[in-house]
Amino acid sequence: MKKVVIVGGGVSGLFSAYYLNKLNFDVTIIDEYDFDNGCSHGNAGFVVPSHIIPLASPSMIPKAVKWMFNSKSPLSFYPRLNKDFISWCFKFLRSANKTHVNNSIVPLRDISFLSSNLYKEVAEELNNSFGLTSKGLLMLYKNEKTAEEEIALAKLSNKYGIETNILSKSDIQNLDPHCKYDVNGGVIYYCDSHFTPNYLIKSLVENLKSKNVNLVSNEVIRKIKFSSKHIRSIGGSKDTYEADSFLFASGVWTAELLKKLKVNIPLMPGKGYSFNVETRNNFPTYPSILVDERVAVTPMNGFLRIGGNMEIDLINHKVRTSRVKNMLDSFIKYYPELKFEMPEEDNIWHGLRPCSPDGLPYIGKSNKYGNLFIAAGHAMLGMSxxxxxxxxxxxxISNQKTSINIDDYNPERFN
Structure with a gap:
């Protein structure tokens, strides 16, 4: 039985272990924490085939400039005199063009629909313990310019087989009559779904343990032994791990680990925030994105999650409460009857999304090492x-034909 060691216990690492185990690989998965931290826990819990436009798009450039020094903006870049940061930004600028966007639509659509279909299978196998709900996603707006952009995107999505419907204010109110909406209109994407992320992670961990997958928690990788084209072992604070294949799926820390092997993948953290509010009778029952402010709203198991923000910066864990306050204020503008206090800082979750410069994930085999595989850079789409x-x-890893074309996800495409 061939051995695979996975470094990273987030959603990418856990699902890799899940599917490798089904192919009878001997899998060890290593997490720096206790499989209870990182971006896989506090995110919006969306499964979004609707998201076919990459972060690196022409529309992002003027927004980034406009919002750069606004402490309440949903997107921000923090300029740093750091080689990796500067290089990433230049690559982002080069990717933010119409040609790249057009070339990214099919790869993003195909991997998203594959994932959506697989989620349904996983929900059946795990007795839907994580509350997968397929009722669509509302893109809500108050601003006329935003309305024009969202309607144009909906029409583009239709051309690629994504079913949408453009809704008036009364349409939205009739769709969810128990909740008061203050919007000009919206678009519903019927293909999207949502769930409670931490329930999924817990269920996956329990499933893997029941299948005798070796889960190693609180382990920090300190060294990697390798030859010119082959990784021999990785050494942690507890033990040394040998395997036939190694998968690095450590989120934003993947790039630093790969530097030990002289493998370069441009990766920057995109910090996001979320907080939870206990469910009330007049809460929304549909998940939504408040497009003007880029705030996500998700009904979950017993609570409502409000999340958003994208802070492109070096790795840090500073919580900028002004941005969280703006998320709360934005929510109240759209849902005027739902007012509550700013959460205490201890109740504000933050996570570092691993962002590639072109908005496409890194999924595949290293060109440099025959037994090194990489899964990172999913940005806001990691859970999806x-x-x-x-x-x-x-x-x-098993040398099978892949379910979809993976050329666009080449981990070393920037080399």
């Missing part, structure tokens, strides 16, 4: 693309 990432990695 979890099953597809794991499935593709299992197919790549």
């Amino acid at each position: 693309l979890g099953p597809a990432t794991g499935k593709l990695i299992s197919e790549i």
